[in-house]
Amino acid sequence: MEKDFEFDGIVIGAGHAGTEAALALARTGMRTLVLSVSLDNIGWLACNPSIGGTAKGHLVREIDALGGEMGVAADKCLTNLRMLNSSKGPAVRSLRAQIDKYKYHAYMKSVLENEPNIVLRQGEAKEILIEEENGSRKVSGVTTVFGLTYRAPTVIVCSGVYLGADIIVGDVILPQGPAGFPRASHLTQSLLGLGIEIRRFKTGTPARVHKDSVDLDKLEIQRGEDGLYSFSALSGKVRGSREICYLGYTNERTHDVIRNNLHLAPKYNGTIKGTGPRYCPSIEDKIVKFPDKTRHSFFLEPEGDGTKEMYVQGISTGLPASVQVEMYRTIDGFENVHIMRDAYAIEYDCINSLELLPTLEHKRIGGLYFAGQVNGTSGYEEAAAQGLVAGVNASLRLRKEPPMILRRSGSYIGVMIDDLVTVGTDEPYRMMTGRAEYRLSLRQDNADERLTPEGFRVGLAGKKRMSLLSKKTKKLGKAKSLLSLGAPRAVIEGIFAETGNPLPLSGATLGGLIKRPEITPAMLMRHWDVLDFLSPHEAESFFTDVRYSGYLDRQEKVRSQTERVEDMPLSPDTDYMGMHGLRMEAREKLCKVRPLTVGQASRIPGVTPADVNVLIIKIGK
Secondary structure (H helix, E strand, O other), X not given: OHHHHEOOEEEEOOOHHHHHXXXXXXXXXXXEEEEEOOHHHOOOOOOOOEEEOOOHHHHHHHHXXXXXXXXXXXXXXXXXXXXXXXXXXXXXXXXXXXXXXXXXXXXXXXXXXXXXXXXXXXXXXXXXXXXXXXXXXXXXXXXXXXXXXEEOOEEEEOOOOOEOOEEEEOOEEEOOOHHHXXXXXXXXXXXXXOOOOEEEEEEEEEEEEEHHHOOHHHOEEEOOOOOOOXXXXXXXXXXXXXXXXXXXXXXXXXXHHHHHOHHHOOOOOOOOOOEOOOOOOOHHXXXXXXXXXXXXXXXXXXXXXXXXXXXXXXXXXXXXXXXXXXXXXXXXXXXOOXXXXXXXXXXXXXXXXXXXXXXXXXXXXXXXXXXXXXXOEOOHHHHHHHHHHHHHHHHHHHOOOOOOOOOOOOOHHHXXXXXXXXXXXXXXXXXXXXXXXXXXXXXXXXXXXXXXHHHXXXXXXXXXXXXXXXXXXXXXXXXXXXXXXXXXXXXXXXXXXXXXXXXXXXXXXXXXXXOOOOOOHHHHHXXXXXXXXXXXXXXXXXXXXXXXXXXXXXXXXXXXXXXXXXXXXXXXXXXXXXXXXXXXXXXXXXXXXOOOEHHHHHOOOOOOHHXXXXXXXXXXX
8 A cells, every 4th residue: 555655756747748757767767656637638739739840859859869758759640740941051950740639648648558667647736745854855745635645755847837827818717727627726835835936927829720611722731741750760761741731821901800909918908927938929929029010921730630620820819719710710711710729828837947956956955856848948849858857867866876967069958958047037938949059060860879878878768779879870980981982973974964063073072072062962872872871861961960070070179178167066055155256246146046067157147257267266276
């Protein structure tokens, strides 16, 4: 009986952060309890039925490289796959997939149910239990609203947007979570009682409409692409064109309806108090902030194979339901649209991420971790990445092993977490390629090379992933050894005939051809079989490394020069207020963040290069 209530770790929430956190704990040998307000919302795609996108595709590939599940699930459930920014440089290309949301939920629920070290339990966490030890606090368990008490030395809070959630449509406010699921009503008071700062953020979602009520001929077809690589290294080939998406536009009539009803929009009449996402604004925000635009694009996307529901990406709103009908019906193709589910805004509680260590453990409460939207982020991918990091670090703590702290220079996940715990966020945080200083080397095609060894070290990435990486590394090494190989005249003539650009008839090498921007991997391989042992996506990665080798070498030189300072350790107990030479603002900011390295300290707003020099001198002494 006692065993039923004792665990190594407890995960509160079973969304994208919660599933990855639970699997990371369980797959590294820890007996794990997963508490969810409903077992029907496990891995639920409450908003857009998609995985990936700009920078988000990078995160999914990194999650997979470390041994996570999101990429595997996305590949199994995708209906439409595209490569975003394919006309731009390789650093910003990102996979984005439409997902069957019902299949994705069923898959993730099955994965958790069939994991031997996981116990799934429907129940709402009411209180996080803490005990004192040697003058410090550490977590000891969780109680539920039904009065059950579960004990564990690690707890990971992954409450998503369910914590104190309110659904808002016009002047109607409903105390519930997304998609009609119950909200988590009690845990906020427990967090406040522990001295944890609570904030209020806001997001929203568009209406779901009946496919047969839309004149699809008035919209532009957006087909998926076959032949792209998968999110997961374990998946192999995937079919990217099973379902069709559509592109459409609002118009001035749409905008007039919105302008005439702004006084009813909860964002503009004071009903909503929370801060909304900058990079995923409601249609009301778009009209107000961009008054000169005569139209805004949107995508009509399928929710899944077994339903006629379609998602109107780009037109989220909190306007009253009656206004929503009028607004949507001004759009070409939507004249007779039938709304199946109303759009809504949602407010929810989250914490100040500056209270966390880079491991995502709370600074003042040992064994208590936070991951996902409760940390102020937006998006499934950001949440899943944090869940994996929190789960791995909770497991490493239990195993008394060094933590996993990912560098900014080594991963998008490292950039995101460093941003959260060093700079913090006053609005829902979204990962973007522009946030990464070394984005040319942090491409989605080399995520396995960067992170799978670390995932294997901590016990999450298995032997199969390491074997696949080893084979890929050997093939890329072989390709590199051929760079000085001279190109046959027939190859040069064939490429010239295809591109129309003159090439030297002799003296051209494989490396020289690859560096010519008009020559693609597919083109070269059509005329020369020298790289036939590489798969298409391995060839792309190889071309990128060769073509941008000068930039990559310079970037690596800068990284190595800054790494010495980056890694200088700082004690979390450092007395900054008594440190002579620091400005008062720097002292206050350093005391608040408690950085673990000089590199982290240098990125705190308000800490100047002169302050960093003082820290380096003090460390030297």
